[in-house]
């Protein structure tokens with residue numbers, strides 16, 4: 001499996017604080033059957049100043065430790081990018097390849113708030129698409145407004161956004177509302193990718209297999225595999241998205 005949304009790097013955002021913790025998360029991922037992982041640290045509020053060298057250095061070091069331990073896992077660069085009009089400044093996206101998945105300047109994981117739906121969301125999706133980027137919207141099922149009005153999710157998908165649901169929402173590890181919304185999205189064919197959004201070895205671990213099992217039971221193995229392998233691979237490799 002490929003996990004496209006993780007906070008696996010130490011001391012860079014609200015993920016693990018030490019390399020020891022990061023490495024523990026890598027062991028959990030490998031045990032779960034995850035072979036590739038994209039590190040997507042948060043980019044500060046509207047300040048697109050993620051230090052690419054710092055991110056790449058941490059990834060390099062973690063990959064070295066993973067290899068030394070004989071773990072079958074590779075970590076790739078990415079970011080979880082604050083959704084705002086400023087992002088549409090062509091220079092920011094052209095110059096900061098660290099803001100796109102695996103530096104591919106194709107897929108961009110947007111940070112989506114939990115309390116409201118930003119008023120410019122459609123504009124940002126539309127503009128990013130016209131600039132040749134494909135936005136990925138994470139964990140809409142955890143958004144309070146969308147839980148009450150899930151139909152807007154379909155609209156985002158029709159505009160060409162990729163919809164990524166958090167594994168723990170599907171398995172009911174959060175609470176009833178995100179689970180209900182995630183299951184509604186699954187039923188309506190509105191989940192393209194399942195990712196862990198892992199933050200720690202304990203509370204928010206990089207585990208996808210439990211959600212894979214739930215989705216396999218509901219929609220069949222082939223559909224479930226697309227969400228944790230085929231679609232994530234297209235995103236990682238910067239290939240055209242094909243459902």
Ligand SMILES: [Fe+2]
Nearest residue numbers: 005007080197
């Ligand atoms: Fe995240």
